[in-house]
């Protein structure tokens with residue numbers, strides 16, 4: 001009987017485990033996770049903290065019990081400390097300090113990512129938190145109940161920072177958002193889109209501090225945070241949330257596995273690392289980017305799940321290749337929705353593409369339809385030489401996310417901007433216009 005050990009059982013590890021347990025008989029699956037819970041949907045943290053959902057119950061879709069019922073052996077609150085890749089033995093230590101060893105035929109590393117911890121004074125003070133685990137969200141939520149917590153400084157205006165800053169404001173606290181860059185969400189969107197989101201944030205009551213770097217977190221009593229100090233000023237705050245990014249967790253590789261983009265475990269399209277019978281998935285691994293045609297680091301739950309499925313089949317003998325990804329993502333702040341896939345214009349240029357873009361903004365439906373209608377902003381980024389679509393960004397109060405998925409497919413299948421004007425897009429006034437914004441953008445592209 002083949003034995004598979006999975007290290008880490010959040011989204012990537014759980015997807016790999018379920019793939020194996022659901023599809024292959026006679027495979028022994030052993031799972032380790034250092035956390036006490038698994039499969040937590042981190043996107044739920046801001047929703048719960050901001051009271052947009054009632055409780056956290058629905059934020060878990062798997063558990064020790066569910067995996068055990070399918071036949072897995074599960075060790076939770078157990079940290080893998082060493083892997084002997086020659087003898088194929090995993091050594092772990094549980095919460096009571098007991099050492100556990102398991103041999104393997106193949107091992108899947110799904111150790112994920114850790115929040116970046118800035119090397120600044122005051123990071124360890126009470127009231128300073130990261131936004132990653134279910135436990136982080138629970139502590140933040142509990143502390144916000146304290147009426148003495150009036151002002152919260154969120155550092156980092158990427159997805160997680162923007163979402164949690166909104167949640168803090170929704171909770172009735174003064175919400176400040178600090179960011180080194182001149183706008184939010186810069187990694188995913190070009191300026192016309194980030195500026196729209198900034199307007200939405202300001203209108204919602206978030207106090208934006210852009211082009212401003214955190215220098216220290218200060219305390220009056222030496223225990224709890226009382227202010228943040230930046231290169232532009234000092235701001236009183238009773239809570240600080242650090243959301244400045246994530247790094248892949250590769251400690252279990254012990255320097256023996258080759259690293260790639262973003263210092264993650266370098267994997268091929270079968271999720272195999274540089275060591276035979278060692279696979280890596282999710283946030284700890286690289287992933288092939290179909291827009292750049294290069295190995296990349298894109299930490300998203302969707303990528304984690306897909307790579308887990310790919311590894312699950314491969315370790316059981318079914319050769320399955322990853323289809324690569326476009327980094328498709330979305331965000332909804334005060335009901336304003338933005339979606340992007342592939343490369344922004346700025347990123348495309350930085351990658352050396354002779355990039356161009358076309359913008360088009362219009363109502364989703366004909367103006368004579370008054371109900372449930374609104375404007376949609378679209379940018380398509382493409383390569384001037386090959387005409388290949390490299391990316392797309394959309395923004396609206398309408399849910400137009402399905403349109404974004406089409407651009408994701410377009411990038412994956414190397415669709416060109418020249419093909420877009422004649423693409424069969426149906427028309428029906430309940431849904432769109434005959435000359436809809438996608439067709440129009442295609443027609444206008446230079």
Ligand SMILES: Cc1cc2nc3c(=O)[nH]c(=O)nc-3n(C[C@H](O)[C@H](O)[C@H](O)COP(=O)(O)OP(=O)(O)OC[C@H]3O[C@@H](n4cnc5c(N)ncnc54)[C@H](O)[C@@H]3O)c2cc1C
Pocket residue numbers: 007008009010011012013032033034035038041042043044045078079080081110111112113114131132133160249252281282283284299300301302303304
């Ligand atoms: C607040 C927040 C919101 C997010 N929102 C979205 C979203 O809306 N959409 C989206 O696609 N993505 C989102 N993400 C990103 C997404 O959560 C991650 O990409 C995803 O969690 C990656 O899954 P993973 O299983 O690879 O890694 P992780 O979730 O990091 O899990 C790794 C697991 O490995 C365990 N582990 C690590 N080292 C060891 C060890 N040595 N021994 C034993 N166990 C170990 C950890 O305990 C953990 O359970 C969000 C992330 C956060 C933090």
